Each structure stands twice: as structure tokens, then as C-alpha cells.
Amino acid sequence: MNDLNNGKERICIVGAGLVGSLLSIVLGQRGYQVDLIEKRCDMRKEDIPGGRTIAMSLSQRGFKALEIVGLKDYIKQHTVPKTSRMVHLKDGSVQVQDYGRNGQAIHTINRKFINSALLDKAEATGNVTTLFDSHCVQFDLDKLEVEILNKQTGKCHFRTYDRIIGADGVFSKVANEMAKQEGANFERFSPEYGYKELVIPTDSENNWKLNNNVVHVWPQGHFNLVALPNTNKTFTCTLFLKLNGEISLNTLNDHKLIANFFNKHFPDVSNLIPDYCEQFMENPVSKIYSLKCSPWHYRNKVLLIGDACHAIAPFFAMGMNVGFEDCSVFDGLMSKFDEDLDVVFETFSRTRKVDTDAIADMSLYNFTSLGNSDNSNYHVKWQINRMLWNKLNDDWMPLYPMIAFSDIPLAEVRRRSVLQAYIVDKIIKEEHTIEMTDKWMDYIYAKYIRSEINGKQALSKDVLEA
Ligand SMILES: Cc1cc2nc3c(=O)[nH]c(=O)nc-3n(C[C@H](O)[C@H](O)[C@H](O)COP(=O)(O)OP(=O)(O)OC[C@H]3O[C@@H](n4cnc5c(N)ncnc54)[C@H](O)[C@@H]3O)c2cc1C
8 A cells, every 4th residue: 555655644534523534634744645534524514413512722832833734823813812701700800810911822722713814724735635424433453443333325335544543632542442452541531511602793883792802701610601712703601510410501401590590690791682581491401521532553653632532621811822832743753763653653652642631620620619709719819820920930830821832741740730839828927918928939939939940849749649
């Protein structure tokens, strides 16, 4: 098979979602013959099937990968930048918390738009063949054979490849197949939370109803409402709530209960979404899944990527960004190992997981953090963190900017954030107010920070367990 393709291998990517499509460009641009196989219809020709979030936040890790394939500027032009989080407090006032500094922003992009742009670019390489309505129903991972059901004709056929890459999302069939191998670890979680999306329409003059340069958050402790601006001047509003229990997505099932719930917890909503009860009844409840598994490769010939091996809860809005970062890491390994794909598959599988495990843990933590973003302790910590960032620059970067605006490996982000949280807690415990922190910065730096951060010491066990 190699001889037919100028010595380049023939690769099957299962799943033409965000990550599979991007990886197909990386491989197509390097001259590999790629079949990109998708069970759904071609979203460029028909409506995207329901239940998928339409407004996605794109940040540095995602943009970096898009830059590699030459799509960064084009995609950026079609985004809405958001510089801050606007927290809507229970008394009706708002608190603005900047994500970064000097205008740093995360960007909202429409899922269908970006996925379509990736598919166009993949086909434009001349090396990627897209197959839609094509469901990969069986795999023989030893023979590298895929059985594909054509959903239009109802007929199955088999194709054999040099390699198979599973980019088929959290319910990955490729991952399920790999989980059968001896020594494989596989855990798919369905946390108790789900979500429902509502749309805030434009106002009567076809304008935004809320500030469109921020992400709006209505925190309620263990449930939250979040609104992201869309390019068409609407907002996608997502309610994250338990699936079952007294107040839950499954019990909010008639107009009266829904109206009572929103009037009590989110009184702003009735003005913003006149038909919120109707939308709530009509729109589906979606579950939140996460997945951890290992290894991500089989015989150095089969590989998993994106949600297929590390789906995470969406509370940092980072799943796509991390999946895109997978593609830039993969591309870096291709260059480093001179396209020796056996080595690339094995190294990617062995070295990348530590970072995706870290963001999975941090995402769950962020749900609690979002829910508490209206309390004063949270705000004090936020301000002290910012102050330290301004004074100490590279020696101190708060958690969110490290995730959204840097390339720092995610396991290192987690390590630093634990240490920083420990230091901020200590500063607050010793009753330093924000003003005192500012005034006594040199003292605080010498006492708490220099040895830990500047000395580049590993975080000691004592500190972690304190
Ligand atoms: C509520 C919510 C909000 C989110 N918001 C953000 C955000 O703002 N920013 C962000 O970075 N991330 C966000 N995410 C995460 C993001 O959606 C995912 O991480 C991302 O979609 C993963 O891309 P993927 O290509 O790996 O998987 P998917 O997008 O799931 O794509 C997998 C593809 O494979 C296809 N497929 C599956 N099985 C087969 C098969 N057997 N044969 C052929 N095709 C198959 C599927 O049809 C699908 O098209 C959010 C997630 C949720 C749930």
C-alpha cells in the first residue's frame, strides 16, 4: 500500500469532529493519504444534529494548533472576543473579573463554522478523503481493518489501512476496542451533572441584549447559569444542574416549576428570554461525560486522540482547546522524530496523558470555583492573585491565564496553581488584606514566595498535604 502513496502511509481517522478534522489537515499537509470517516451527514450541507453546544470558547492552546495548519487568522476573524467574566450577583449588581491583562481575551466561535472550515481545509490538502454517513461499526485492530456501514445504502464494506486513529469522541468505538486488550485501563464517568441550553435572542433593534465582550455567569453554588455571546448577536445560555434530585434537570418538567425555579434563582432570565419556559421544555437535557483511559496506542499502529481518550467536564471550556493542543503536540513529535510514526504514536500516548489528566481534574475544581465566584473570599483571592501577577510577572500567573493564555504544560499549570493557592491562603490566614498585600509585597515575596517559586523548588509533600 505504501508504494502507491509515494512511500507515505495510508491512515484512517475515525470521526470528523473538531479534533479528527484538524489532525487530518496536519497529516494531509505532510502528504499522508487520509480517509476521514464520519458517521453523521456533512454538516456543511445539512443542519448540525441537535444537542451540541454551538458557542465554543477558543483560547491560546487552540489558536496555536490552528496556526500550524494556517487557519488561525481566518478563524479569529469570525470570533467574538471576551476579556472578562461578568458575575451577576444576587442583589442585581455585577462584578467584572478580567480573564487576563492588557486586553487578553478568549474567543467565541460557532461549532459548525469552525468544524466546516477544518473540513474545507482538510479537503484542500488534496490528500484527505472525507466520507460522511459512514459509520465505523467494527475494527480488527491487528489486521488494521475497519468495517464501514454506509448509512445511505445500508451496505457495509471493509477497508484496510496502515494505521487507524480514533478521534471518535467520548463514546469512542476505537477506545472500547482497545479497552479489551490486556493491561488496558478504561473509565468513562457520567457525573451527576447535566446541562440544558437556551438562547437569549437579540433585542428589538437586532442588537445584543447584554455586554458582548464578557462571559456572563450567574453563580448559585452547586448550579450555575453561563451565557456566551454568539456572532449573530444572540447568547447561548447554559444551565448546569444536577440531573436528578429535588431541584434537577429531570424534575423541572412543567412550566410552573420552571418559572418558579428561574424567578427564584435567576430573575434576570425572564426579561432576557421571554419564551424561556417553552425553550426549556423543548430543548434536550444533555449529560456531561468524562473519560480517562490508557494506553492511548496499540502496537504503535492505532492511536486515540481528543475526547476519545480524555473527554473532560466542560467547566473550563477547554475540551476542544486541549484536543487541538493534542494535534500541535502530535505535529511537534512528527518533526522531532522525523515522521517515524511508530515512535510518534508511542511517545504521544506515553507523554501527553499527564497533561490531559491535569486539566480534567482542574475542570471539575472550576465548577465549584465558578459557583463561588460571587463570594467575598473568592474575590479577595482573585485580587491578591492579580496583584501578585502584576508585581511578579513570570514568577506568578493566576490559574485561568495559565490555562487560557499560555502554553505552559497543563501538568505544570496544576502544580503551580496548587502552590499558588497554598500561598494565597497563607497570606489571607495571616490577615493580610488586599491593601496590606500591596504595601508589604516585598515582605510577602521574601516570606512566602521566593523560596517556592523563584527558587524553582519542587512542591514539597508537606505543602501539598497542608
Ligand atoms: C456543554 C459543553 C460545552 C463545551 N464548551 C467548550 C468550549 O467552549 N471550549 C472548548 O474548548 N471545549 C468545549 N467543550 C468540549 C468540546 O465540545 C469537546 O472537547 C470537543 O468536541 C472534542 O472534539 P472531538 O473531535 O475529540 O470529539 P467530538 O466533537 O465528539 O467528535 C467526534 C466525531 O466522531 C464521530 N463518530 C463517533 N463515532 C463514530 C464512528 N463509530 N464512526 C464514524 N464517526 C464516528 C462523531 O459523529 C463526531 O463527529 C464543551 C463540551 C460540552 C459538553
